[in-house]
């Protein structure tokens with residue numbers, strides 16, 4: 172009887188703990204933004220810290236749709252975008268994982284310009 176009880180107690184604890192573990196794995200939108208921002212350090216020389224590029228021939232990324240950004244990065248990685256300045260992007264995109272692309276797309280689609288004088 173006490174064996175059954177301890178099994179019940181064990182199951183109870185496991186069931187109770189499971190949602191907590193799942194919750195601990197989830198990241199907040201703020202954390203997701205910060206992860207993307209860190210990964211974007213290499214991109215900002217061309218696309219700007221806030222995703223607004225300082226060069227006429229380099230596109231702005233700020234506020235762009237996430238799915239579009241991911242699709243564009245995949246296309247560079249797979250050498251499907253090859254026109255014009257695409258060669259500049261291919262070298263960067265080929266090192267990105269799917270997770271990197273999601274993080275970067277999250278960052279650039281959510282970033283805002285903080286100082287409007289710049």
Ligand code: HEC
Nearest residue numbers: 213214217228229230240243244255256257259260263275
């Ligand atoms: C050396 C400068 C440079 C760097 C560094 C760079 N890019 Fe780019 N990026 C460009 C240029 C130039 C284009 C336009 C290429 C073309 O004509 O297809 C572009 C295009 C893009 C596009 C497509 C935009 C659109 O509207 O279709 C995305 C998305 C992008 N870059 C993301 C990134 C990310 C993410 C990083 C960092 C991992 C990065 N870029 C690093 C120069 C750069």
